[in-house]
Amino acid sequence: MTSHPQWESRRASAARPPRTYRRWLGAVAGLTLIAVTAACSSTGGRPEATGGGIGAGQADTDPITIAMITHAPPGDTFWDMIRAGAETAAAKNNATLRYSSDPQAPNQANFVQGALDAGVDGIALTLAFPDALSGAVQQAANAGVPVVAFNAGLDDWERLGVEQYFGQDENVAGAAVGERLNEEGSQNAICVIQEQGNVALESRCAGVASTFNGNSEVLNVEGRNMPGVRAAIDAKLRQDPNIDTVITLGAPFALTAVDAITDSNSEARVVTFDTNAALMDAIEAGDVEWAIDQQPFLQGYLAVDSLWLNIYNDTVIGGGQSVLTGPTFIDESNIESIADLARSGLR
Amino acid sequence: MSVQTPAAAPPQRPQDERVAKRKLLHTVILRPELGSVLGAILIFGFFVAMAPPFRNVDSFATVLYASSTIGIMAIAVALLMIGGEFDLSAGVNVTAGALAASMIAYNLHLNLWLGAFLALFVCLAIGFINGWLVTKTKIHSFLITLGMFLMLQGANIAVTKFVTNSVSTPRVSDMEGWASARAVFASSINVGGVSIRITVLWWLVFAAVASFVLFKTKFGNWIFAVGGNAESARAVGVPVNRVKIILFMTVGFAAWFSGMHILFAFDTVQSGQGVTNELIYIAAAVIGGCLLTGGYGTAIGACIGAFIFGMTNQGIVLAGWEPDWFKFFLGAMLLLAVIGNNAIRKYAASK
Numbered sequence A: 001m002t003s004h005p006q007w008e009s010r011r012a013s014a015a016r017p018p019r020t021y022r023r024w025l026g027a028v029a030g031l032t033l034i035a036v037t038a039a040c041s042s043t044g045g046r047p048e049a050t051g052g053g054i055g056a057g058q059a060d061t062d063p064i065t066i067a068m069i070t071h072a073p074p075g076d077t078f079w080d081m082i083r084a085g086a087e088t089a090a091a092k093n094n095a096t097l098r099y100s101s102d103p104q105a106p107n108q109a110n111f112v113q114g115a116l117d118a119g120v121d122g123i124a125l126t127l128a129f130p131d132a133l134s135g136a137v138q139q140a141a142n143a144g145v146p147v148v149a150f151n152a153g154l155d156d157w158e159r160l161g162v163e164q165y166f167g168q169d170e171n172v173a174g175a176a177v178g179e180r181l182n183e184e185g186s187q188n189a190i191c192v193i194q195e196q197g198n199v200a201l202e203s204r205c206a207g208v209a210s211t212f213n214g215n216s217e218v219l220n221v222e223g224r225n226m227p228g229v230r231a232a233i234d235a236k237l238r239q240d241p242n243i244d245t246v247i248t249l250g251a252p253f254a255l256t257a258v259d260a261i262t263d264s265n266s267e268a269r270v271v272t273f274d275t276n277a278a279l280m281d282a283i284e285a286g287d288v289e290w291a292i293d294q295q296p297f298l299q300g301y302l303a304v305d306s307l308w309l310n311i312y313n314d315t316v317i318g319g320g321q322s323v324l325t326g327p328t329f330i331d332e333s334n335i336e337s338i339a340d341l342a343r344s345g346l347r
Numbered sequence B: 001m002s003v004q005t006p007a008a009a010p011p012q013r014p015q016d017e018r019v020a021k022r023k024l025l026h027t028v029i030l031r032p033e034l035g036s037v038l039g040a041i042l043i044f045g046f047f048v049a050m051a052p053p054f055r056n057v058d059s060f061a062t063v064l065y066a067s068s069t070i071g072i073m074a075i076a077v078a079l080l081m082i083g084g085e086f087d088l089s090a091g092v093n094v095t096a097g098a099l100a101a102s103m104i105a106y107n108l109h110l111n112l113w114l115g116a117f118l119a120l121f122v123c124l125a126i127g128f129i130n131g132w133l134v135t136k137t138k139i140h141s142f143l144i145t146l147g148m149f150l151m152l153q154g155a156n157i158a159v160t161k162f163v164t165n166s167v168s169t170p171r172v173s174d175m176e177g178w179a180s181a182r183a184v185f186a187s188s189i190n191v192g193g194v195s196i197r198i199t200v201l202w203w204l205v206f207a208a209v210a211s212f213v214l215f216k217t218k219f220g221n222w223i224f225a226v227g228g229n230a231e232s233a234r235a236v237g238v239p240v241n242r243v244k245i246i247l248f249m250t251v252g253f254a255a256w257f258s259g260m261h262i263l264f265a266f267d268t269v270q271s272g273q274g275v276t277n278e279l280i281y282i283a284a285a286v287i288g289g290c291l292l293t294g295g296y297g298t299a300i301g302a303c304i305g306a307f308i309f310g311m312t313n314q315g316i317v318l319a320g321w322e323p324d325w326f327k328f329f330l331g332a333m334l335l336l337a338v339i340g341n342n343a344i345r346k347y348a349a350s351k
Helices: A006-015 A019-036 A078-092 A105-117 A130-142 A170-184 A199-211 A226-239 A251-263 A277-285 A296-313 A335-343 B013-019 B024-030 B034-050 B055-081 B090-108 B114-139 B141-163 B178-186 B197-216 B218-228 B229-235 B239-268 B278-289 B299-318 B323-350
Strands: A062-071 A095-101 A120-123 A147-150 A163-166 A186-192 A216-219 A244-246 A269-273 A290-295 A328-330 B187-191 B196-199
Touching: A062 A078, A062 A105, A062 A290, A062 A296, A062 B218, A078 A095, A078 A130, A078 A251, A078 A296, A095 A105, A095 A296, A095 B114, A105 A130, A120 A130, A120 A296, A120 B141, A147 A296, A163 A296, A170 A199, A170 A269, A186 A199, A199 A216, A199 A251, A216 A226, A226 B055, A226 B239, A226 B299, A244 A251, A244 A290, A244 B218, A251 A269, A251 A277, A251 A290, A251 B239, A277 A290, A277 A335, A277 B013, B013 B239, B034 B299, B034 B323, B055 B090, B055 B196, B055 B197, B055 B218, B055 B239, B055 B278, B055 B299, B090 B114, B090 B141, B090 B239, B090 B278, B114 B141, B114 B178, B114 B239, B178 B197, B187 B197, B196 B197, B197 B218, B197 B239, B197 B299, B218 B239, B278 B299, B278 B323, B299 B323
Parallel strands: A062 A095, A062 A120, A120 A147, A147 A163, A186 A216, A186 A244, A244 A269, A269 A290
Antiparallel strands: A290 A328, B187 B196
């Protein structure tokens, strides 16, 4: 049986559209055909069903609104995990989360003011620019709105009259990296800063230098131009062939450093601060040896959860001390348990 | 100046007119890229002297790579600037293309080539909208594309977050089409023992095509005419609006190509990438002799501008200088290049 008669009869039975219209139909049909047959990928792609998430139920306390204000640059995977933690805690606590972020200090202060004007029940903020935000924090205290600080401001939160702090001491984390590098026998390291002048990033590298017995050097790169990052690390490895360790301060840059090492035929190994889903594969494959994790999901979660506890139970976590969420290490010894959580955005 | 409007040239044979009027020496000294060539030679000599690893051939291949990723965009941006317009959305359009290709292919389980093909429409559409709005509203392209820049910056992050539930795209290296697309957009080629990145070759190809179009075709003449004086160009029958829209779409095409390089070189794409790169493309075009006012410049000049930028960028690292001064050095180099370029142009004009 050939398809020819069938085709003829179909054509005859249908009312004929105008010629150009038919051409378009043909083109669309052709493209669709290409799409469903030749151009489908049988490997990879979005998983059919996604599990994950922490199903912790929901509190029956009265609904509250919590504002979270950070200094995050837009589109950063690390901050996305902080927000995911905050959203999870908010959902559990019958709270609405109002998230806003801006790398400029004056804009953060305005966000705090705006949150107070909107009558929120609690504020969680980062104190990357403590002095610029001290006035806004004072305003919140005057209005009787509880404030917690997280992620940035370890040295300043008490001074500003904030009661609770959740985060990592960047210096302590850097020091931990330096000590581990000593154990593993590194001699020459570069610490790649993707945002020149960022206080937290500078203190990570300073922390590394404080304990590292070998020689460590800072390399500034333009974080928003990935080919530039790759070329800069490549160039540095060529300039100094003695470099045996590349320390990056964010997961995406660790993955780029792996490429740069290949480009420059260097023998250096890569270790990094912070994680994301793609990094899990790299640690599993051994391309990146380990990541130091400050548990951003936990920071966001604790900030919101502590506000809920404070509002309904008048409790304070930490007893006037900062609550450290890191550093912990993710390496081949524990990657298996963490990788799936990281892929679903929980670690 | 060096380029005549077609008002003075019969539209049928514009090239003969231009070539015939100039003597050789005069032509050389009036080349828009002359200043940048001298600047490039100076900076090259400087780093060869200051940074021993800069003399290494492999290091130079890396310099070329860094230059090519800027240069591919700078060529298209230069054409647009010669046509008298500006595109501030060029940097984030690169990211938009990479994000679109990755997410479309990933979520619909498509071959990556089809994802790339569909992303091409996204990038061209962004260019078309820029051009269409500029020609329809007569509002300066600085404002139109600034609006597009902000919108895309937001959309890149918001759409990525909406689709992938994260601000970066998932890995696609296990999908069909990866190997062949990577070979085209992000592989390396061994040339005489030196590993050259394929973007360098594409950069040269695009530079050749752009130069050919600019100086050997009617359309090239139209670009100069539109940028020099749009009204008189219109008066002699140049389709001004169409030329401008095509130029914006050319930037869209280059953005798509650069986006594909980023996707296939880095596998996952960060949605916040690309911001501030638009200024570097424009800087490269200006260093290479393009005027901010339009009607003047070359594609080769833009390439040399990108090369100067790549050399400076890598040279500072290769020289092992104090990293805190990194951006300062970069800015000072660029400033010197532009001022030197300007001085030569003035000297040439006074002759």
